[in-house]
Amino acid sequence: MLLEVDQVRGGYGGKDVVKGVSCSADAGEVLCLLGPNGCGKTTLFRLLLGLLPITGGSIRLDGQDVRSFSPGELASRIAYIPQYHTPVFSYTVLDVVLMGRSAHFSTFCAPKEADRAAAFAALEKLNAAHLANRKYTALSGGQRQLVLLARAICQSAKIFVLDEPAANLDYANHQLLMEVVADLAQKGYCIVMSTHSPECPASIGSKVLLMQNGERSAFGSPEQVITPEHLQAVYHIEIDVATVHDRYGARRTICLPVQRPAASF
Ligand SMILES: Nc1ncnc2c1ncn2[C@@H]1O[C@H](COP(=O)(O)OP(=O)(O)OP(=O)(O)O)[C@@H](O)[C@H]1O
Numbered sequence: 001m002l003l004e005v006d007q008v009r010g011g012y013g014g015k016d017v018v019k020g021v022s023c024s025a026d027a028g029e030v031l032c033l034l035g036p037n038g039c040g041k042t043t044l045f046r047l048l049l050g051l052l053p054i055t056g057g058s059i060r061l062d063g064q065d066v067r068s069f070s071p072g073e074l075a076s077r078i079a080y081i082p083q084y085h086t087p088v089f090s091y092t093v094l095d096v097v098l099m100g101r102s103a104h105f106s107t108f109c110a111p112k113e114a115d116r117a118a119a120f121a122a123l124e125k126l127n128a129a130h131l132a133n134r135k136y137t138a139l140s141g142g143q144r145q146l147v148l149l150a151r152a153i154c155q156s157a158k159i160f161v162l163d164e165p166a167a168n169l170d171y172a173n174h175q176l177l178m179e180v181v182a183d184l185a186q187k188g189y190c191i192v193m194s195t196h197s198p199e200c201p202a203s204i205g206s207k208v209l210l211m212q213n214g215e216r217s218a219f220g221s222p223e224q225v226i227t228p229e230h231l232q233a234v235y236h237i238e239i240d241v242a243t244v245h246d247r248y249g250a251r252r253t254i255c256l257p258v259q260r261p262a263a264s265f
Pocket residue numbers: 012017035036037038039040041042043044
């Protein structure tokens with residue numbers, strides 16, 4: 001198993017926010033983290049990335065405890081796209097994407113033509129090549145998300161950790177992101193992403209970790225986890241889960257918060 005999270009605990013200032021969570025994901029899988037605001041999704045990512053100390057349990061990559069990796073070793077294994085990213089310098093978009101290639105050239109070496117081509121190809125894949133010469137600082141939040149995803153693609157890490165990657169994306173770019181994530185999984189990458197849309201794991205998630213108050217509420221396939229009972233248990237609202245087919249016959253799951261008739265209030 002590529003990623004194994006076993007009863008992991010950790011948090012801030014000596015207080016555990018993530019309290020004994022277990023889950024796993026292998027190469028070629030998409031693991032979606034779902035749960036209410038403040039339930040601990042980002043904190044779990046920080047534990048995985050070695051940004052916070054693990055106070056109990058363990059996280060293993062390819063069977064090896066993450067605590068045994070140096071920051072550089074972890075960075076070459078995990079590409080992280082944070083929820084918010086405020087750059088200090090006004091690099092061009094192509095330079096930001098090229099930074100993902102830095103593990104592939106030595107400190108005093110300039111990127112080669114092949115590195116530039118790889119960076120440009122990653123932008124093209126995300127329909128963002130037209131942004132290549134723009135200042136990164138002058139982009140919208142959604143455009144920055146696409147650029148950071150291109151940088152992660154260039155990094156060639158085995159695991160992608162995406163913290164609410166769709167938060168700032170418009171409808172079309174949201175769909176593009178889902179397709180890119182599915183494509184990356186198909187190519188053998190392991191994607192771990194948080195989302196606030198229960199429909200997202202239903203359409204691309206191989207596995208879903210549903211969290212509540214820092215604990216695991218449910219873990220399994222989307223069919224096992226995305227049910228009215230599980231969703232109601234963490235969101236405390238009634239939610240219908242239905243299956244529909246799109247115009248090409250593909251089976252899709254939709255989640256509908258139940259709108260009670262006015263008279264019942
Ligand atoms: N730097 C910090 N110091 C102290 N507490 C923090 C810090 N960052 C987050 N927390 C707390 O830890 C808890 C979990 O936060 P976390 O960001 O992991 O939640 P989340 O599930 O990612 O939320 P959201 O869906 O809103 O992004 C919250 O109660 C939050 O207030």
